[in-house]
Amino acid sequence: MTSPTQTDPQPASVHARVAAVIERIRPAVQSDGGDVELVEVTKEGIARVRLHGACVGCPSSTITLQMGIERNIREKVPEVTAVQQVL
Secondary structure (H helix, E strand, C coil): CCCCCCCCCCCCCHHHHHHHHHHHHHHHHHHCCEEEEEEEECCCCEEEEEEEECCCCCCCHHHHHHHHHHHHHHHHCCCCCEEEECC
């Protein structure tokens, strides 16, 4: 039996888990002069992100978004079905 002061930990929200993944990959993006910001995670499971700095207008940003950011998020947060860039 648990005491009244002990509570079951709540599972982290999808938004919090996506934010944690972004925090882990952020240093790699920043090392190239860019940055990534989590804007929202929709109820449909779409993570919307905004790229900053050198990532804006970079020809490789699409590859970074798909192969780096989206792959990592979807691997670690299976509820996310897609990652979209917003301006």
